[in-house]
Amino acid sequence: MKKMEKRAVSNLAQNFSSAFRSIGSAFVKLFRIFDSKLTIMIVPHSQSKVLNFQTNVFALLFGLLLFIGILVSFFYFNHHSISANMQINSLTEQNRATLASLDELRDENANLFQAAKRFQTSLSQSLSLLGISQGENTNNSTISSSDLSSMFNSTEIAKGTTRELADIRELTSYLENSIEPIEQVGKMLKTQQNLFTEIPSINPVKNPNVHVSMPFGPNVHPLNGNWYIHKGMDFSTWRSGDPVMATASGQVVTVGFDNSFGNFVIIKHNHGIYTRYAHLSSFRVKRGQLVDQGQIIGNIGNTGISTGPHLHYEVHIGSDVVDPAKYININLQK
Numbered sequence: 616m617k618k619m620e621k622r623a624v625s626n627l628a629q630n631f632s633s634a635f636r637s638i639g640s641a642f643v644k645l646f647r648i649f650d651s652k653l654t655i656m657i658v659p660h661s662q663s664k665v666l667n668f669q670t671n672v673f674a675l676l677f678g679l680l681l682f683i684g685i686l687v688s689f690f691y692f693n694h695h696s697i698s699a700n701m702q703i704n705s706l707t708e709q710n711r712a713t714l715a716s717l718d719e720l721r722d723e724n725a726n727l728f729q730a731a732k733r734f735q736t737s738l739s740q741s742l743s744l745l746g747i748s749q750g751e752n753t754n755n756s757t758i759s760s761s762d763l764s765s766m767f768n769s770t771e772i773a774k775g776t777t778r779e780l781a782d783i784r785e786l787t788s789y790l791e792n793s794i795e796p797i798e799q800v801g802k803m804l805k806t807q808q809n810l811f812t813e814i815p816s817i818n819p820v821k822n823p824n825v826h827v828s829m830p831f832g833p834n835v836h837p838l839n840g841n842w843y844i845h846k847g848m849d850f851s852t853w854r855s856g857d858p859v860m861a862t863a864s865g866q867v868v869t870v871g872f873d874n875s876f877g878n879f880v881i882i883k884h885n886h887g888i889y890t891r892y893a894h895l896s897s898f899r900v901k902r903g904q905l906v907d908q909g910q911i912i913g914n915i916g917n918t919g920i921s922t923g924p925h926l927h928y929e930v931h932i933g934s935d936v937v938d939p940a941k942y943i944n945i946n947l948q949k
Contacts, residue, residue, distance in 0.1 A: 648672060651671055651672050652669060652670075652671055653669070653670050653671060653672065653675060654667055654668070654669050655667070655668040655669075655670065656668075720779070721779060724779050724782065724783070727786070728782060728786070731786055731789070735789075738793060738796075738797075741800070742796055742800075745800060745803065747796050747799050747800065747803075812863060812864045812907070812908040813863055813864055813865070813884055813885040813886065813888075814863055814884075814886075814888070814942060815862035815863040815884065815888065815890050815930055815939065815942050815943070816862065816863065816942050816943065817860070817862050817863075817908060817909060817943065818850075818860075818862075818943055819850060819859055819860055819861075819862050819892065819926060819928050820850045820852065820857060820858075820859060820860070820915065820926055821858070821860060822852045822857050824852045824853065825850055825851070825852050825857075826850070826851060826852075827848055827849065827850060827851075828849045828850070828851040828925055829845055829848070829849040830845070830848055830940065831845060831846070831847060831848050831938040831939060831940060832844065832845060832938065833845070837922045838920070838922070846929055846936045847891070847893075847927050847928050847929035847930075847936075847939065848927075848928050848929075848938075848939045848940065849925045849926065849927055849928075850915075850925060850926040850928060851915075851923070851924065851925040851926075852915060852924075853923075853924070854915070854924055855896050855914070855915055855916050855917060855924040856896060856914050856915060856916075857914065857915045858899075858911045858913075858914055858915075859892050859895065859911065859912055859913045859914060859915060859926055860908075860909050860910060860911055860912065861882055861890070861906045861907070861908060861909065861910050861912050862890055862908065862928075862939075862942075862943070863882075863884045863888070863890065863908050864884065864905075864906065864907050864908045865882045865883050865884035865885070865888075865890075865905075865906060866882065866883050866903065866904070866905050866906070867880060867881070867882055867883075867900045867901065867902055867903060867904045867905075867906060867912070868881050868882065868883045868889075868902065868903075869881035869902065870898055870900065870901055870902050872918070872919075873893075873919060874919060874920070875919055875920050876891070876893035876894065876919045876927065877893060877894045877895065877916065877917075877918025877919025877920075877921065878893075878894070878895040878896065878897070878898065878913070878916060878918045878919070879891060879892060879893040879894070879895060879919075879927075880892045880895065880898065880900060880912050880913055882906060882912070886932075887932055887933045888930065888931070888932055889930075889931040889932075890928070890929065890930055890931070891927075891928070891929040891931070892912060892913060892926060892927075892928060893919065893926070893927035893928075893929075894915075894916055894917060894918050894919050894921050894924075894925060894926060894927050895913040895914060895915070895916045895918065895926070896913075896914045896915065896916025896917070896918065896924075897913055897914050897916070898912070898913050899911050899912050899913050899914070900912045900913070930942060
């Protein structure tokens with residue numbers, strides 16, 4: 616058994632020794648091939664001396680590989696250089712477009728501040744008329760930071776993009792501090808809403824063809840031709856049947872007929888105000904009824920002393936008869 620093991624080990628050692636000798640022999644042959652001498656001759660066409668270069672295969676192959684590497688590197692870096700130039704050109708165009716957009720933004724920013732100046736003036740005037748101080752609920756630092764005049768002064772100091780940014784921040788601060796007084800105006804208008812509906816402030820006839828056929832005050836009587844004081848306003852649409860509206864909220868105190876006024880309605884409003892609607896063709900309300908501003912109470916007619924279908928409209932404050940045009944935002948047309 617031991618002899619077989621020794622024989623196997625001996626065979627294995629001989630195999631390894633033979634393999635190493637074969638490999639060594641191959642390397643020796645390869646080295647001899649690469650170390651083979653070569654002579655390179657350069658023969659000129661003229662009678663100049665022939666140039667001889669002696670080298671070996673290894674040096675020749677190394678020089679060839681080096682040349683190919685340099686050539687490949689040249690094309691590679693040349694390609695990247697072209698790509699980099701294209702990217703630089705693209706970025707340059709983008710930069711030009713960005714600068715153009717920035718110039719446009721600066722122009723719009725300047726327009727914004729011009730509008731802000733007008734807004735500040737208008738808001739200050741409106742708040743002064745309403746008795747509201749824009750800075751009454753803010754401290755001194757907030758007032759100074761929200762004042763547009765200080766903002767416009769600071770814009771003369773700042774430069775470039777920093778200037779635009781500072782302007783926008785100042786404008787934002789001013790607008791934020793303007794919210795509270797504007798909300799106060801809204802609350803004031805809301806609390807006055809009932810007052811507006813209690814004043815006869817709308818046209819009693821809602822029709823695109825309505826016109827004032829006779830205003831309040833001195834006029835020539837259409838029947839006798841004499842001058843007299845007309846105590847109301849006459850509205851006409853050249854036809855009967857158009858609806859007549861209550862010009863303010865109130866309570867109907869009279870629904871009746873008179874030889875002069877024909878069918879008429881009287882409404883009592885707050886603050887001692889009464890309104891009369893005469894020459895109606897029909898009624899839409901009854902005595903004691905509560906009506907809202909804009910509610911239809913009757914229709915235009917030609918009852919009583921009248922030369923044609925129209926509405927005779929009066930406004931009384933206490934015992935005085937006043938010109939309804941002072942309360943109605945209309946165009947007087949004769």
